[in-house]
Amino acid sequence: MTFNPDEKGDADGIANVITDAVGDSAGIAGVAGLQELCKDERNKVIEGLRGKSDRTWHSVYMLNDRGGGRPPWVCENGNAIVTTQPLRGIGLVPFHAQSDDDRDNDETRGYVHASIRVHGVAIRVYSTHLTGGGEHQAVRRKQINQLIRDINRENFRGPRVVLGDFNATPEAPEMAPLYRLFKNVGPATPTTSSSIGPCPPQGERPAKIDHIFVSRSIEVSGAYVPSLADDENPSDGHCPVVADLRVRRE
Template identity: 30%
Template sequence: MTPTRRGALALLAAGLPAPAPAPPVPVRVVSYNIHAGAGADGVFDLDRQAAALRALRADVIGLQEVDVRWGARSRWLDMARELGGRLGMRASFAPIYRIGGREFGVAVLSGFRVLGTANHRITRLSTQDPGPGRPRPAPAPALAPGFGEVVLRVRDVPLRVFVTHLDHRADPSVRTAQVAETRRIMRRAPGPKILLGDFNAPPSAPELAPLWRELTDADPGGFTYPAREPVERIDFVAVSAGVRVHAAAVAGTLASDHRPVVADLRLER
């Protein structure tokens, strides 16, 4: 029996009313594939993306396709830190690829206190060039990093935020393995959890079906890709037990080649 329940029973035994349950904690989250800073027009413009995110007034943002000193396409910037600084949020970056000093991956931006971070390994089929003078191995599925986890203190509630970018190929076999590994990793994590990401598959895809056994899709009622004239939803906010979806929507910005999903959630105490 929890201390809270013991206290409530003691009050009832004394003839006093039990205290009202604590109200849920509201939190607004966003999932956004930022296309390494380029908009639907193909032009790199980090100010435009920062403005689009600022307008959403999110508490927690999960980003995919984040460059950290990756190359000229993103002006060699640390995009996670740059966006975090412009939004006044803490940035936690989880690289998928690290080649020399160049990194590419996913990130979580948050205005809440960060209690811990992890970069989990899931199956990937990499085609990255290892660099000049190094032989490129034939691509084969292998465990690689880039499934980020950030533990936050949201007011007085601990919250685990996971951010992912699943395989983009038409063949779903790699995504199937990634979903199985995602479920195993998330099941080991206690407490309320949120999964943010570009899944590269629609909600009805068979390879995503196992996710919905434990998570609830915050359906925004619209498509997310491609941004200019979207025809499919491949970007997600999904929540575990202990988290309720109050509302969700797709934001109509063209600051990336995807549109962001924004969800208002309620964390149970």
């Protein structure tokens, strides 16, 4: 699952979305990539997840936005991976390319990654949040190119899952390098629009900018944007994307 709570401090609502997506079966590994998760909400989300099921939850967090140029009500926030599986090989990587807006807002875009094991198969998971704005297409291209270079240099040969808010639609030119390594398994359903309340979004200018990319060896049994009422969606700007994935046993 990938989800951008959009700096909204609703830990219980975020935990509900993750729990509904992952389910409570011990035989299913649950993984969520979160973007713009408030720093103070990270532990509350984990506590909420533990209170809603008997499963063990693990997380890694990378603070991106320190709020230096933001209004005082905007929280410090960042990328996270939340999972039912123990995490190994954790990495917190800033992008070299940042927009002037990012620098003005004291925000360092980047990605967090970690490895998990599912049925004996090692999988590397990434959660990222690229620079927004139509005028920053060149910055996003550089960020994606760095991500691909970093992946190609890693001493890891297992399948990968790349989750995030890319601030770009599937057909955007800067997204092309991702398709050379991965398949985009999310549905065609938009994940954002001019106004977000219920999911799927019902406002004007709908767009799909939240994506799940996976290695071609991973099988996909389903992908969807969950149906959420206005008061069930803990984000002001995004809807979650969920995919059911299968990996082969070693």
